[in-house]
Amino acid sequence: MSEGMRRAQVLLPFPGEGLFDYWVPEAVVPGQIVRVPFGRGAKLGIVWSLKADPSVPDERIKPVEAIWEGLPPLPEADRELLEFTARYYLAPLGEVVAAMLPPALRRRKREPRSKGRGEEGGTVPAGPLPELTEGQRAALEAVPRDGFSATLLHGITGSGKTEVYLRLVAECLAQGRQALLLVPEIALTPQLTERVHARFPSARIVCLHSEAPAGERSAAFVAAMRGEIDVVLGTRLAVFAPFVRLGLVVVDEEHDPSYKQFEGVPYSARDLAVWRARRWNVPIVLGSATPSLESWASCEAGRYRRVALSARASGQPLPTIELIDTAQTPAEEGVSAPLAQAIEATLARGEQALVFLNRRGYAPVVRCGHCGWVSRCPNCSVNLVFHRDDGRMHCHHCGYRETPPRSCPECGALDLQPVGRGTQRLEERLQALFPQARIARIDRDAVRTLAQWETLLEEVRAGRYDLLVGTQMMAKGHDFPSLTLVGVIGADAGLYAAEVRATERMFQQLIQVAGRAGRAGAPGRVLVQTEFPQHPLFRELAAHDYAAFAARTLAERRALRLPPFAFQALLRADDEALEPALAFLEAARTTGREIAGREGWPVKVFDPVPMRLVRLARRERAQLLVEGGRRPALHAFLERWVEALRGLPHPRSLRWRLEVDPLET
Structure with missing residues (x-):
């Protein structure tokens, strides 16, 4: 190679470690953005290190195609962020940089021209500032x-x-x-x-x-x-x-x-x-x-x-939260009489109401009343959800859709009925109860783009709708000045979930959606339909007492040694059939226990089990949980274990993935 050039390692957004040796000019420094030949094309990369792999002979090294001199080098702190992400989550560095570099920038062949810094701005806020509480x-x-x-x-x-x-x-x-x-x-x-x-x-x-x-x-x-x-x-x-x-x-x-x-x-x-x-x-x-x-x-x-x-900036009190015992006051088509009466009174005052149901579609399943057949996704181990707007059954996981059969595929009976309720069915029920109300349904089916969402928010704030039917999209950070009533349907779902964080998420969601009521003007009121009004969670909810909920739940987690009092990683495997996935995880379990025992690391390697959603997009899935009481010991184990996992034999069709600090186990 000619004078003035040196070897360096360039990090590419690549499904692997992504470090490759190239010839670069002597003046190049780590962090510089470069374009390099790769295969039959070229890729954008970051000069990562001026050290090279001595095992690769010079004649096999290619020079970089271009150096984007108009861009400053990526700061050292940002490079360290990428390295930490790869190290902590045990992910290939090339995949991490792929998460950082925008796809369009990676495909760009020419260096973007500088627009200059322009005027310094933003140091002085515009206009008078609102008075702080x-x-x-x-x-x-x-x-x-x-x-x-x-x-x-x-x-x-x-x-x-x-x-x-x-x-x-x-x-x-x-x-x-x-x-x-x-x-x-x-x-x-x-x-x-x-x-x-x-x-x-x-x-x-x-x-x-x-x-x-x-x-x-x-x-x-x-x-x-x-x-x-x-x-x-x-x-x-x-x-x-x-x-x-x-x-x-x-x-x-x-x-x-x-x-x-x-x-x-x-x-x-x-x-x-x-x-x-x-x-x-x-x-x-x-x-x-x-x-x-x-x-x-x-x-x-x-x-x-x-x-x-602990106080609202508007001076308004927090909304009152009332529990409707649906064991004593049944809900007809999902809406109890007290909730219907409250909605009617709210609309009569010219105020807005929100009915919250965190389940989109019309009905969660189509069922045969004669033999019990239910609509199932052919690709996933879930039911197909019936959607009234297009008359089809949808899988909310893989996107599969089909038209409902005219007769039962099992027994030929014509007694096929949508069972349960989603936001579409709830909207239909509310329209029947309040025919004069202007109703807006707000879920992922009705609002698909950011532009649609912005338009809908403006219309709601402008008072063009009286009654809102929404999912969790409505639970976060939105101010609707005229909204004074929130009704919650299906509040008990989190109590049945076999997931460590289910009640935490349930409480958070209910507090957040309750917080949409009474943020300006008239006081807010929240009605929560539940079969378990005496459950501690609902008592804490009615009192707006997050501290009590947190203390009680953390005490339970501490006693059971669950996060945040333990640290976890989850190894998942999937294949065209379940047996190869379980066999791989069983080998991983054996290897993991050997490593932990040999090194004396206080780490538990649990048995592999099928995932709750075992079939997804025609792939059968299983998982294996690893747990430790100290983060450093768990990470030391995981680093050694991942090296061993890469050497385990498995079919080419099998895929595996390790997740550190999983949210769902």
């Missing part, structure tokens, strides 16, 4: 500004957490630094983006999420690399946005499971945000009306500080 002032003063700190802002619904975030962002921008604001779902980005733009009209703000146009997302990433951005706002993928002057991290609705990535590298954006704040030595604020029990336990242990916002 006493609680907001106290919360703002309680957040440390110097160095790393993790603050859990436990603010009831409507307490004005966002205003606290904005005041912190203003201080950050005034110091010439950047802020990262994370929200759990795309549906929450429009209103927060609007508020940030309104507060800082001259600030350079980008919004990163998976539905953003490919070109915009790539341009935002490039601008962030150049330090041309003041505020990055987005969903979980925004945690990988590059920064040069990071000064503040905010994670809103920190409890939300949407921060967990389930496809590809199974990372938690919330947890990576905490790590990132620590690495940059800046404060992080985790906000929620219903904090995760992990964060609550971190406060109890002194790792986080807890700051409370």
Whole structure:
């Protein structure tokens, strides 16, 4: 190779470790973005190390095609974030960088031209600021500004957490630094983006999420690399946005499971945000009306500080929560008489009501009344859900659809009926009860795009609808000034679920949806239909007592040595049949127990079992749980175990995946 060139390792967004040797100019430094020949084409990569693999002869090494000199090198702290993600989640480094680099940027053949930094902006908020409540002032003063700190802002619904975030962002921008604001779902980005733009009209703000146009997302990433951005706002993928002057991290609705990535590298954006704040030595604020029990336990242990916002910013009281005992007061077609009466009175006053049911579609199953046959997905071990709008049965897991049969496939009877209820059937029932009401159904079937969601939110706030029927889309962070009544149907579902976090998620969801009522003007009222009104969870719910719920649930988890008092990893395997998946996991169990015993690591390797949803998209699935009382010991075991797993024989059709800190076991 000619003078002035040296060998270096380039990290490519590749389904593997992704490190390959290339010749690069002497002036190239780690973090530089380059385009390199690969196979019959070319790929975008990051110069990762100036050390090369000595086992590869020089003549086999190719030179880079282009160096994107207009982009600064990826900062060391951001490269460390990628390395930590790969190390902690035991994922190939190439897959991690693929999660960071926008797909359109990876495909780009030419270096994007710089637009320059432009004017400094965003240091002075626009217009008069809203008056802070006493609680907001106290919360703002309680957040440390110097160095790393993790603050859990436990603010009831409507307490004005966002205003606290904005005041912190203003201080950050005034110091010439950047802020990262994370929200759990795309549906929450429009209103927060609007508020940030309104507060800082001259600030350079980008919004990163998976539905953003490919070109915009790539341009935002490039601008962030150049330090041309003041505020990055987005969903979980925004945690990988590059920064040069990071000064503040905010994670809103920190409890939300949407921060967990389930496809590809199974990372938690919330947890990576905490790590990132620590690495940059800046404060992080985790906000929620219903904090995760992990964060609550971190406060109890002194790792986080807890700051409370216990009053609504509007001065309105929290809504009253009443329990309707459906064992004593049956619900006809899902709606009890007390709920129907409350809706009627609310509409008569010209106010809005929301009926919450976290199940979309018309009916969960189509059933034969003669022989008991039920509609099942041919690809998954779930029932097909009947949808009235298109007259077809849908699988909500693999997307399979089919028209209901005219007669029973088993016995030929014509007695086929939709059983149970989803939001479509509930909408039909409410339309029959309140024929004059303007009803809007809000679920993933009715609202498919961000533009549709923004339009619908505007219409609801403008009073164009009287009665809303919604799923969990309605439970998070939305303000509807005229909404005074919330009715909850199907509240008991979480009590039946065989999942460690089921009751935690149930309580969080109920508190969040209850918080939509009475946020402005008239007081709010919430009616929850349940067969178990004496259950401690419902008593704590009626009292808005999250602290009592957390204390009771954490005591149960501590006694049973469940997270957050234990640390877990889940090995999943799937194949065209269940037997090869179980056989692989049985071999993995044997190997794991041998490693743990030999090294003396206090790690439990449980027996493999079929997953609850055993068949998904024509693949049979099984899992194996690993648990340890100390995180370092568990990770030391996992690193050794993964090396051994790569050497276990298995059919080519089998796939396996390890998930650290699983949310569902």
